[in-house]
Amino acid sequence: MEQNRNHICPVWVGYLMVNPLRLLGQNPDTVVGPYLEPGMKVMDFGCAMGYFSIPMAQMVSKSGTVYCVDIQEKMLARLMKRAERKNVHHMIKPLLLSENDGYNELPDQLDFALLFAVVHEVPDKKKLFNAISERMKEGGKVLFAEPSGHVNAIQFEESMECAESSGLKKVTMLNIYRSHAMLFCKNGK
């Protein structure tokens, strides 16, 4: 459960993660597009340089907001530069968390949250999912995906148990290239 306690994606890998070749297997239009609409309040948790955040900002458009959360300032700085170039920076709110902070600063009443390739880097997965679940609107969707090269099926299952015990309900498995992925919905309590 406590795998990879010290492994945090380095900044140089952040550059690789925004390579346009990634579009071939993990296109944001198909990965997150079905769940986003103009005006929504959404979060990209562990956003790095914003491979998903920038298309998400285009999808929620000017009336929406994308909260981009990371623990590395350099990732967020690079994300904001990229967002300015695409003219979507007005919709993006960067949020730098410290590893030792709780999650008090996370926004609430979220319509959608993306946790893509980040949960395996977080030591306390229960605490993370509790914080995410508390901040979702009733009916809000959480897309949880992990890289199948780094996270095995058992580890993914253990993380999904944390998600379920936080009050998130499984909706459907998702077929995303080189990933384990599940869509959850907040509809309990």
Ligand SMILES: C[S@@+](CC[C@H](N)C(=O)[O-])C[C@H]1O[C@@H](n2cnc3c(N)ncnc32)[C@H](O)[C@@H]1O
């Ligand atoms: C492998 S990258 C994935 C980036 C992005 N989700 C994507 O798919 O392109 C993981 C990111 O999560 C961030 N991260 C790791 N632990 C975190 C935590 N506890 N809270 C917020 N972000 C975290 C890392 O700094 C890194 O930018």
